[in-house]
Amino acid sequence: MxxxxxxxxxxxxxxxxxxxxxxxxxxxxxxxxxxxxxxxxxxxxxxxxxxxxxxxxxxxxxxxxxxxxxxxxxxxxxxIPDSIVLQLKAPEPPEEHGGSGYAVSIPVGQYERCSVKPTCGLASENGVIGMVDDPRYFSDPEHVKAKHLWFASGFIEYRIPNYLVGRQTVTSFSLSLELCSEAPGYNEHWPSDITFSLGDTVLGTWTCPGDFGSTPGVHTPKWWKLGTQHGLLKTVTVDERGTYLDGVRLSGLTSADLAIGPGRELLFRIACPDTAEHPGGVSLFGRHFGNYDQEIEVRIGYE
Known part of the structure; x- marks a missing residue:
């Protein structure tokens, strides 16, 4: 965290x-x-x-x-958390696309592709979208309004804008999001192996300890009565030193290994396959849900 x-x-x-x-x-x-x-x-x-x-x-x-x-x-x-990393220096403000970095905020409902299995569903800040536990509604045009989504297994994938030009290459990639496991109703002790990938490259797997519903989410709407209330804020970072989750080293995979240049498609995937050791699903939170009033926040640095 x-x-x-x-x-x-x-x-x-x-x-x-x-x-x-x-x-x-x-x-x-x-x-x-x-x-x-x-x-x-x-x-x-x-x-x-x-x-x-x-x-x-x-x-x-x-x-x-x-x-x-x-x-x-x-x-x-x-x-709940294994560690908490305090950031003393405020993040630099987003720069223009011609600078040395840019930031984008991707709403949780604006995914590019998905393949999910029940229990599953989507909710906007005003109500449930479609029918609960029916994966077909993940293709409904209304899915772009989702501020909270959940699935027992499968994946969801987001397209990240690539503003690189010429010979520019990525030196750092950072993404933060609020998420947890997905149990029927909720279960504070429901481990889930959640894997993060960028394209075909696996960045790492985090085992979430549970699906949190015993206390209300700070921003979760009062009408919400379906169990899960909030998640944990997780930050994945890849830079010239390696890959980190909340400041804890995951692997030696560096930004150079990602080899991101102009024109490359950037697809970020959040997955929990049936074959995982702990196939506990995924609950994802955006603005107006959970404890953190944010969407999926991405920052890319380049030179």
């Missing part, structure tokens, strides 16, 4: 301003724990622990699940 250090992200940054919350994160990094176990470990009341958990949960750091125990139901807490 990449987070810019700015006033918009103060609710998340405040999560680390409390020694109690930091100690809770430290405990949960070792294993999931219920409220009472956390309270006993930190010698605090369950009410205080519950308040801190709510803040961590609202900001996508901790997930919770209610399970049956010997004395009724108990709330088990677990960490």
């Amino acid at each position: 990449n987070i810019s250090v700015n006033s918009l992200n103060m609710p998340l940054l405040e999560c680390f301003g409390s020694e109690t919350r930091v100690r809770m994160i430290e405990l949960l990094s070792r294993q999931p724990m219920n409220i009472k176990e956390l309270a006993d470990a930190l010698q605090l009341s369950s009410a205080i622990i519950t308040k801190h958990i709510q803040k961590l949960e609202e900001n996508g750091i901790v997930g919770t699940e209610s399970i049956s125990g010997t004395r009724g139901r108990r709330k088990v807490c677990y960490l």
Whole structure:
């Protein structure tokens, strides 16, 4: 998870301003724990622990699940992200196409190709598009209005504009998006192997820990009642050093290996095949859904 250090992200940054919350994160990094176990470990009341958990949960750091125990139901807490990378320097503003880089925002509904299997569906900010669990509606012209889409297996592919001319070549490729797994309804513990590719080149695979629906998405419409509420913000970067996911090195694949020049088709694919070790599907979020008010944001640097 990449987070810019700015006033918009103060609710998340405040999560680390409390020694109690930091100690809770430290405990949960070792294993999931219920409220009472956390309270006993930190010698605090369950009410205080519950308040801190709510803040961590609202900001996508901790997930919770209610399970049956010997004395009724108990709330088990677990960490969602493996790491959070703080971006201290604000991204450079988009330059003109003749400069050294450009940025584009691709709405999640404006995909080029897809092949999906149920459970699946699309939703705009105002309502569901077509019928749920019917892949035919992914070809409906209304799909361009989608701000949230989901599928149990298959892929979805987006065309990224290529503004290179002459002898220009790509030196960096960065893409950020909000997504998670896709379980019927939702399931906080539903791992999914989600693979990112650019053309025929696999950039890497990320195993999402779950499909998040226990807490409302910050931007998810109030009318939405179909389970999944938000995802995790992930950033894939390929530059001259290698390929990274949220700042963590995935492979030695570099921007030179991509060999992107003028006229080359840039197709970005998000896939979860039936043959994956964890075929847990994909839920993708754009503006007006999830925790981050953004579409698929792409930045390309060149020389």
